[in-house]
Amino acid sequence: MQTALLSILALLAAASAQPAAPQADDPVERAIELLGDGAYEEARALLAPIADGQDSDAAYVLAYMEEHGLGAPADRDEARRLYVSAAMAGQPDAQYELGELAYTGEGVQQDLDRAYAWFNLAATQGHARATYMLGLMHAEGQYVPQDMGRAAALYEQAAETGVPEAQFQLGVLYLEGKGRPQDDEQAAHWFGLAAEQGHTEAAYNLAVLYETERLAGEPKLEEAARLMRNAAEAGLTQASVALGYMALNGRGMPASDEQARAWFERAAKAGSPEGMYLYAASLAEGLGGLTNLQGALDWAEASVTASQGEPPAVIEERTGLRDEIRVALEDRPEERTIEIAPLPDRVATAAPEALNDFIEEEDQAPSLPDEAETDEEEPEIVVRDRPRGLRR
Secondary structure, three states: HHHHHHHHHHHHHHHHHOOOOOOOOOHHHHHHHHHOOOOOHHHHHHHHHHHHHOHHHHHHHHHHHHHHHOOOOOOHHHHHHHHHHHHHOOHHHHHHHHHHHHHOOOOOOOOOHHHHHHHHHHHHHHOOHHHHHHHHHHHHHOOOOOOOOHHHHHHHHHHHOOOOHHHHHHHHHHHHHOOOOOOOOHHHHHHHHHHHOOOOHHHHHHHHHHHOOOOOOOOOOOHHHHHHHHHOOOOOHHHHHHHHHHHHHHHOOOOHHHHHHHHHHHHHOOOOOHHHHHHHHHHHHHOOOOOOHHHHHHHHHHHHOOOOOOOOOHHHHHHHHHHHHHHHHHOOHHHHHHOOOOOOOOHHOOOOOOOOOOOHHHHHOOOOOOOOOOOOOOOOOOOOOOOOOOOO
């Protein structure tokens, strides 16, 4: 687990910060250095003799290696045994790992009672992520009664030590006025701290607060565009949609129909129903590129299919677009088969080159039809200035 690796690196940093002593190197510290160098078998040789009952840090690090198959085939049962050994000896990182295993049910039966107990033991020793998880369980009413005030206090405790998820969740509580008084400025503060650490949803929320000018002081539209781009490039489809609107309306960046179309296309291919709708509208209008009514119909139909469970007004809007495009195609059936040149390079390169793991593979999304140009004027399908909600 990523958190386990961070904890191991923290152990190494803590050991390195200690004053030099004339005694031999600490075997756990040396093993962690070897682990970082990829010398897994040497690290195991140092840890194994002291992992059982002698050194809880050694047991924790060896458990991580067993879990991830470093230097030997992965052995989850042995990893769990070592985590338990270290946790029972008071090792807080091992207590957190056992809490996470019980919470997620990964490889074991989910047990929220046991998860809370392990998180509580680790948090009592100052483990920041365990404190965050306790806050989450109080916020969600998992095992304990829902208590937003207690959740906020725990989130704040973890947030002050730099846990980005806690900073984000605390920002949401301030945004919604749950467990804390409603305060957009405080929400922006915590979103900003989380965004600095790469938290995608925090970057998106802060961008929306800036773009909608809900904060005191001068508008920060360029900063909103920067944050929104960061979130979009990290794979958040809501951010791709929002960035398309910002490009369309020239907010925080030069107005560009081509850029708007590219971001809507990206959101559509990532599976966003709103992105599909907006990309369909872009193709139908010829916004930022060639008109392609058949492609527009394909994406409009995909949007309607993907919108099940949305509010009736949203479904009606997307169904209406699909029906408008169908009528237009019936009037001009030749657009189904006309051969056209490929999209201009500027559209293909307007969106960032790489998509991260949050975005579905392109071959899983509907294929992009060839685009057909027409000289006939289309009725304008308005896609500007649609409201956007905050990510929660």
